[in-house]
Amino acid sequence: MTPQELVLAAVAAIFTDYDLETAKGLLAPDYIQHNVAVPTGADPILGFIPALEESGIALTTHRVITEGDMVVLQNTYENAQALGAGTLVAFDVFRVADGQVVEHWDNLQVPPAETVSGRSMTDGPTEVVDLELTADNKALVEGFIADVLQGGAPNKITDYISSDLYLQHNPMVGDGLDVLGAALAAIAEAGQPMAYAETHMVVAEGNFVFAASEGTIGETPTAFFDLFRVDDGKIVEHWDTVSEIPVEMPHDNGKF
Template sequence: MTPKELVLALFTAAFVDHDPEAARQLVTPDYIQHNPQVPTGADGLVGLIPLVADSGMTATTHRVITEGDLVVLHNTYDNADAFGAASLAAFDIFRVEDGKVAEHWDNLQPIPETTASGRGMTDGPTDITDRDRTAENKELVLGFVQDVLGGAAPQNAPNYMDPEVYMQHNPNLEDGLAGLLAGTQAWADQGFVITTFEPQIVVAEGNFVFVASDATVSGKPWAFFDLWRVEDGKIVEHWDVVSPTPSEMAHENGKF
């Protein structure tokens, strides 16, 4: 199986069919887990599956982004009260090694009833296009992350995007560069100041570029999982899942 096929088979076994043994066959025995609440190893994943089944939680995958041995799923979890909220938006990242799924990272965020832009956290285009432009789109997005989100040169924002054409799926931000800047300022006014923003995982396929970043917000660790869509050399759309990183975890692998 390709990495994409393998990851989708694992996701189906764990979250749709609720088949622990099928899931075990698809992962390495020393499966590395980064979800803060789930123990590491194949046993940690297998032990989670009955809890998912008993909770009635359902999962929907909206996008699949693949590059090399990494596969990103853009998911929604419903009936997920046992895991923190009725509905959760999530990015799940899997690393494949020698025909098995070897590692998993994720970020989850409750889905609000309304959003600033009127868009949902997971709706919008899903088709992957422009695969021949993957490398240049990745470079464009990483430049945007460094200059604009990381604060190295925010004045360069027009090099990466049309300030008026930035479709926003973050529930707290309005469209456009103005919406991004206003939202960032509003967050700072509430005491949330981003001082570091360091990409840890980057997965690009065609017009989609995903970046998982380790950040410091007012002195505390946060994780920002962002997905951008690029069109004709400009960033035009953004989705994200943001959460604080807990100080205590069910393993010693860290968030990243």
């Protein structure tokens, strides 16, 4: 199986088919876990499958982005009380090696009933296109993160984001470049400035580029998982999940 096929099969075995034996074969025994509430290793996941089945959890995968041994899924979990809330939007990131899933990162957020843009946290285009532009689009987003999100040269924002079309799925921000700037300024004025300190991974495929970063909102350690859609050399759409990074976790692997 390809890395993408392997990850999708493992996720289906755990969350859809509740197939313990298949999941056991697809997860490495020393599976490295970065979820902030789940112990590391395959056994905790395998042991949780009966509870997931009993809970009636429902998984919808909206987007899949694959680069090399890394696979990113944008998911919605419903009836997800077993994971901490009735509904959760998530980015799940997996690393594959030697025919098994060996590592997992995620970031989950409860979606609000309404969003500023009127879009949900997951709707919009899903098709991966422009595969020949993967490297260029990845470099564009890496530049945006360094210059704008990490503050290297914020005045260069129009080099990266289209001034004509910028569709927003962050529930607190409306469409358009001007609205984004105003929202960031309002957050800072409210005493909760958002700061990106370090980006730990960037995964790109065609017109989609995913990035996992850590930073702060105010003084609170925060994880930012962002997905960007690029068209004609500019970022034109954005999805994300944002969550606090807890001080204590049931493993020593950290969030990233």
